[in-house]
Amino acid sequence: xxxxxxxxxxxxxxxxYRSAEIxxxxxxxxxxxxxxxxxDTPEKIMHRHKSFGSPGEALDYLYGMAPAHVYNxxxxxxxxxxxxxxxxxxxxxxxILDLDxxxxxxxxxxxxxxxxxxxxxxxxxxxxxxDDFGFSxxxxxxxxxxxxxxxxxxxxxxxxxxGSPERREIVNYVSxxxxxxxxxxxxxxxxxxxxxxxxxxxxxxxxxxxxxxMGYDSGWGKRIAFYLTDYMKAECKKRYKKxxxxxxxxxxxxxxxxxxxxxxxxxxxxxxxxxxxxxxxDFGVRNFKDIAAYFMQDSVENFLHRFGASVDEPVTADIKxxxxxxxxxxxxSGMLVKKLALSELEKFDPLNDAxxxxxxxxxxxxxxxFSVQLKGNDLRVEEGIQEVPEYAAVYLICRGVAEYxxxxxxxxxx
Numbered sequence: 309x310x311x312x313x314x315x316x317x318x319x320x321x322x323x324x325y326r327s328a329e330i331x332x333x334x335x336x337x338x339x340x341x342x343x344x345x346x347x348d349t350p351e352k353i354m355h356r357h358k359s360f361g362s363p364g365e366a367l368d369y370l371y372g373m374a375p376a377h378v379y380n381x382x383x384x385x386x387x388x389x390x391x392x393x394x395x396x397x398x399x400x401x402x403x404i405l406d407l408d409x410x411x412x413x414x415x416x417x418x419x420x421x422x423x424x425x426x427x428x429x430x431x432x433x434x435x436x437x438x439d440d441f442g443f444s445x446x447x448x449x450x451x452x453x454x455x456x457x458x459x460x461x462x463x464x465x466x467x468x469x470x471g472s473p474e475r476r477e478i479v480n481y482v483s484x485x486x487x488x489x490x491x492x493x494x495x496x497x498x499x500x501x502x503x504x505x506x507x508x509x510x511x512x513x514x515x516x517x518x519x520x521x522m523g524y525d526s527g528w529g530k531r532i533a534f535y536l537t538d539y540m541k542a543e544c545k546k547r548y549k550k551x552x553x554x555x556x557x558x559x560x561x562x563x564x565x566x567x568x569x570x571x572x573x574x575x576x577x578x579x580x581x582x583x584x585x586x587x588x589x590d591f592g593v594r595n596f597k598d599i600a601a602y603f604m605q606d607s608v609e610n611f612l613h614r615f616g617a618s619v620d621e622p623v624t625a626d627i628k629x630x631x632x633x634x635x636x637x638x639x640x641s642g643m644l645v646k647k648l649a650l651s652e653l654e655k656f657d658p659l660n661d662a663x664x665x666x667x668x669x670x671x672x673x674x675x676x677x678f679s680v681q682l683k684g685n686d687l688r689v690e691e692g693i694q695e696v697p698e699y700a701a702v703y704l705i706c707r708g709v710a711e712y713x714x715x716x717x718x719x720x721x722x
Contacts, residue, residue: 309346309350309705309708309711310711310712312711312712312713313705313711313712313713314346314347315712316705316712316713317346317376317642317702317705317706317712318346318374319374320642320665320698320702321374321375321376321637322371322374324637324664324665325367325370325371325374326371328367328370328635328636329635330366330367330370330633330634330635330636331451331633331634331635331647332363332366332633333380333633334463335384336360336362336363336366337359337360337361337362337388338384338385338386338388338399339359339360339380339381339383339384339385339388340356340357340358340359340380340381340383340385340388340389340396340630341356341358341359341360341366341378341379341380341381341388341633342354342355342356342357342358342379342380342381342630343355343356343358343373343375343376343377343378343379344375344376344377344639345373345375345376346374346375346376346639354379356379356630357388357389357390357391358389359388359389370636375636375639376637376639377632377636377638377639377640378632378633378636378637378645379630379631379632379633380630380631380633381401381628381629381630381631382401382402382404382461382626382627382628382629382630382631383396383398383399383400383401383402383627383628383629384398384399384400384401384468385397385398385399386399393628398627398628400468400469401468401470401627401628401629402461402462402463402467402468403461403462403464403467403470403475403478403624404459404460404461404462404623404624404629404631405433405437405459405460405462405478405479405482405617405619405623405624406453406457406458406459406460406619406620406623406624406631407426407429407430407433407457407458407459407460407617407618407619407620408426408453408455408456408457408620409422409423409425409426409456409457410456410620411618411619411620412425412426412429412618413613413618419456419659419680419681420659420681422456423456423658423659426456426457426458427458427653427656429617429618430450430458430460430653431653431654432615432616432617433460433482433617433619434448434450434460434650434653436481436482436617437460437462439526439527440481440482440526440527441478443462443464445650447462447463447464448460448461448462448650449461449462449463449634449647450647450648450649450650450653451632451634451645451646451647451648452644452645452646452648452656452658452662453632453638453645454632454636454637454638454640454641454643454644454645454646454662455638455640455641455643459631459632461631470627471627472625472626472627475624475625475627476621476624476625478624479619479621479624479625482616482617482619483612483616483617483618483619484528484608484611484612484615484616487528487608487612489532489600489601489604489605489608490597490598490601491522492521492522492523492528492529492532492601492604493519493520493521493522493589493596493597493598493600493601494519494520494522494597495519495520495597496519496520519589519590519596519597519600520587520588520589521533521536521583521587521588521589521600522587523587524583524584524585524586524587525585525587528615529587531611531615532604532611533583533584533587534584534615535604535611535614535615536583536600537580537583537584539607540570540573540574540580541574541580543570543574544571544574544575549567549571552567552571553567553570555603555606555607556570556599556603558606559599559602559603561595561599562599632645633645634646634647635647637664638706639706640706640707641703641706641707642665642699642702642703642705642706643658643662643663643664643703644662644663644664646658646661646662659680659681659682659683659684660682660683660684663682663683663699663703664699665697665698665699665702666697666698666699667697667698667699668697668698669695669696669697669698670695670696670697670698670701670712671693671694671695671712671713672689672693672694672695672696672701672704672705672710672711672712672713673692673693673694673710673711673712673713674689674690674691674692674693674694674704674709674710675691675709675710675711676691676709677689677690677691678704678707678709678710680700680703682699682700682703683697683699687700689704689710694710
């Protein structure tokens with residue numbers, strides 16, 4: 309990046325920080341801060357071990373220095389400005405869950421498609437945080453990273469002193485790593501309305517419940533119930549019976565009579581409802597718990613892709629992590645690191661809502677063809693001198709595919 313380009317970006321960032329609303333972290337005097345400046349490119353040297361005693365001091369620094377990247381610690385320290393980590397005296401740390409498209413399987417190459425995919429991951433993770441872990445909405449701060457993902461900050465008192473092993477366990481849970489399906493399918497002796505002693509079950513008299521889906525109404529049990537019922541509905545929509553339930557037919561104990569029972573249960577008025585609302589899996593099949601566990605294990609990749617959340621484990625496990633500060637700008641895109649209310653996620657469009665620079669035309673020298681969608685416009689530039697809106701110029705320069713103005717060996721226009 310040449311000096312003219314650096315000066316252009318710094319001036320744009322400084323103009324933004326003149327009146328920016330920065331999401332300053334709680335207990336700010338206990339936070340470490342770190343910065344990367346455009347003057348340090350291309351080395352991208354991180355300047356850390358900085359602390360601020362007041363909001364005004366931090367905001368003045370951002371305006372005066374116009375950094376390319378702004379970070380604060382997820383941890384609280386007694387001495388955040390100490391130059392050595394073991395001298396800071398760690399007091400606790402937020403729980404951070406980072407969703408980045410780099411960690412999502414089979415991610416598309418198109419930037420807009422990447423962002424749409426990672427938003428779906430954010431909804432899955434949010435379901436875990438609210439329903440499985442029971443955090444309140446007030447304890448969850450959601451932030452678009454300004455790049456290709458989202459950060460979830462959890463500031464509940466329950467998590468502040470968790471160590472790295474406990475935080476890794478949380479990642480394992482939301483990703484479904486080492487999920488033991490045999491735990492969820494059990495033969496259970498039951499009495500009364502839903503088991504032994506019931507008058508009828510699926511029209512058959514005095515049939516005891518031999519297999520139950522444990523935890524069907526919450527957590528991974530609920531997700532398994534949805535997966536099984538969706539699978540059964542999809543299979544029963546196939547035109548020919550011989551093509552139904554091909555995955556289950558691989559099991560030696562599954563024959564045509566069992567397939568017929570599955571079809572009847574799927575098409576009955578209460579069959580799938582009983583699975584979802586009561587955890588009932590008595591299909592009149594001996595050892596169905598083993599068969600169900602086998603099926604889930606055989607389709608685990610598809611199941612986890614649908615329901616698991618692809619969280620960056622090193623970020624969550626690191627109890628001394630630096631994270632982008634909400635309200636700052638991302639030096640690799642020029643986009644806003646934007647704090648969102650949970651209710652805003654569905655309609656949030658990063659390529660419009662996190663683009664903060666204006667429309668005035670700016671000339672740039674493009675080093676290679678590049679395309680991106682910004683502010684509802686499909687922008688494609690070719691190699692050479694191009695005139696683009698300021699927001700696009702900032703983005704192209706931050707991405708490293710353009711320099712500000714004309715090439716050095718070309719005269720400025722008259």
